[in-house]
Amino acid sequence: MTKAYVALEDGRTIEARSRAPGRTRGELVFTTAYTGYEESLTDPSYEEQILTFSYPLIGNYGVREERFESDRVHPRGVVARDLTEDVAEWLTAEGVPAVDELDTRDLVTGIREEGAMRCGIAAGPDTTAADAEAELGACKGMSEHTDIGSRVSIDEPTTYNPDGDGPRVALIDCGAKGSIASSLVERDAIVEKLPYDATVADVESVDPDLLFVSNGPGDPENFQAAAALVEEYVGDVPLAGICLGQQVIANALGGETEKMEFGHRGVNQPVRDLRSNQVVMTTQNHGYTVSEPGDLDVTQINVNDDTPEGLESDELEVITRQYHPEANPGPHDTLGFFDDVLGMTTTRTD
Numbered sequence: 001m002t003k004a005y006v007a008l009e010d011g012r013t014i015e016a017r018s019r020a021p022g023r024t025r026g027e028l029v030f031t032t033a034y035t036g037y038e039e040s041l042t043d044p045s046y047e048e049q050i051l052t053f054s055y056p057l058i059g060n061y062g063v064r065e066e067r068f069e070s071d072r073v074h075p076r077g078v079v080a081r082d083l084t085e086d087v088a089e090w091l092t093a094e095g096v097p098a099v100d101e102l103d104t105r106d107l108v109t110g111i112r113e114e115g116a117m118r119c120g121i122a123a124g125p126d127t128t129a130a131d132a133e134a135e136l137g138a139c140k141g142m143s144e145h146t147d148i149g150s151r152v153s154i155d156e157p158t159t160y161n162p163d164g165d166g167p168r169v170a171l172i173d174c175g176a177k178g179s180i181a182s183s184l185v186e187r188d189a190i191v192e193k194l195p196y197d198a199t200v201a202d203v204e205s206v207d208p209d210l211l212f213v214s215n216g217p218g219d220p221e222n223f224q225a226a227a228a229l230v231e232e233y234v235g236d237v238p239l240a241g242i243c244l245g246q247q248v249i250a251n252a253l254g255g256e257t258e259k260m261e262f263g264h265r266g267v268n269q270p271v272r273d274l275r276s277n278q279v280v281m282t283t284q285n286h287g288y289t290v291s292e293p294g295d296l297d298v299t300q301i302n303v304n305d306d307t308p309e310g311l312e313s314d315e316l317e318v319i320t321r322q323y324h325p326e327a328n329p330g331p332h333d334t335l336g337f338f339d340d341v342l343g344m345t346t347t348r349t350d
């Protein structure tokens with residue numbers, strides 16, 4: 001067995017088994033998702049994080065590219081009780097260090113008590129506990145990654161479904177999961193994906209019927225260009241956002257965001273709609289939350305901790321969700337969000 005070491009901000013260094021070699025560091029978080037490891041590992045919102053799976057066996061149905069949410073693995077490291085050979089090979093090929101054969105229940109309990117923490121990992125031949133501790137020492141806090149958008153966004157604008165009959169959507173790519181564009185295209189929208197730092201001139205050039213801010217990693221305060229677009233277009237063009245998108249839109253419209261203790265990551269997070277009282281199950285992955293909704297109304301809340309899961313304004317034509325309505329991985333209860341946001345636009349006639 002090749003050894004690995006996991007050094008934690010709480011002072012512990014834990015021994016584990018190396019499943020993909022290398023040294024790495026990041027914010028240690030956990031997901032309770034029991035399926036969907038391919039979707040989670042390719043979700044750009046995990047950039048700069050080390051992902052622990054609380055479910056003990058990860059990889060039992062192989063690795064298939066058609067389930068990927070982007071073209072690479074985004075967490076900087078992976079921790080599980082038992083990682084299959086398929087996943088170990090995939091992560092090795094991707095150069096993302098991974099470890100297993102450690103007590104993940106204890107690790108997750110620690111994160112629940114202490115909050116998401118900095119972590120360093122050293123895995124593979126010739127690595128030592130001191131290597132993991134050196135990685136931990138060099139680990140930055142999440143909000144210090146001020147350039148995180150540049151690492152997950154596209155460089156050049158890309159159009160999906162150019163011949164569609166539906167509304168034209170400017171999707172600001174702050175690290176968008178692939179299923180967001182495909183959920184819009186399935187409804188025949190034309191999707192103009194623009195980089196995270198797109199300017200008003202860039203948006204003008206696609207003349208959208210809807211401005212959509214995607215999910216993405218890190219602190220929403222580090223996405224000022226997207227916030228500036230929201231300020232510019234609010235009231236003129238309908239606005240939609242998912243996850244980081246909700247946070248950026250709230251911040252731009254007089255609201256505030258804050259870091260949560262350990263966040264919401266999983267596929268069975270219950271959300272209550274305050275108007276219908278209906279509870280739906282949702283896919284989630286976030287570590288920040290909207291603490292003040294600004295000009296928007298809170299229309300949905302998390303049943304576990306009452307944090308805002310949906311913000312809306314009929315007057316300003318804004319609909320946002322903190323969870324992932326595109327539902328990969330996870331339940332399809334909330335796919336109707338895409339119909340609702342496209343419904344805010346008038347069908348293009350030109």
Ligand SMILES: NC(=O)CC[C@H](N)C(=O)O
Nearest residue numbers: 215216218243244287288
């Ligand atoms: N999935 C996301 O968009 C995550 C949003 C943000 N980075 C957070 O952690 O809260």
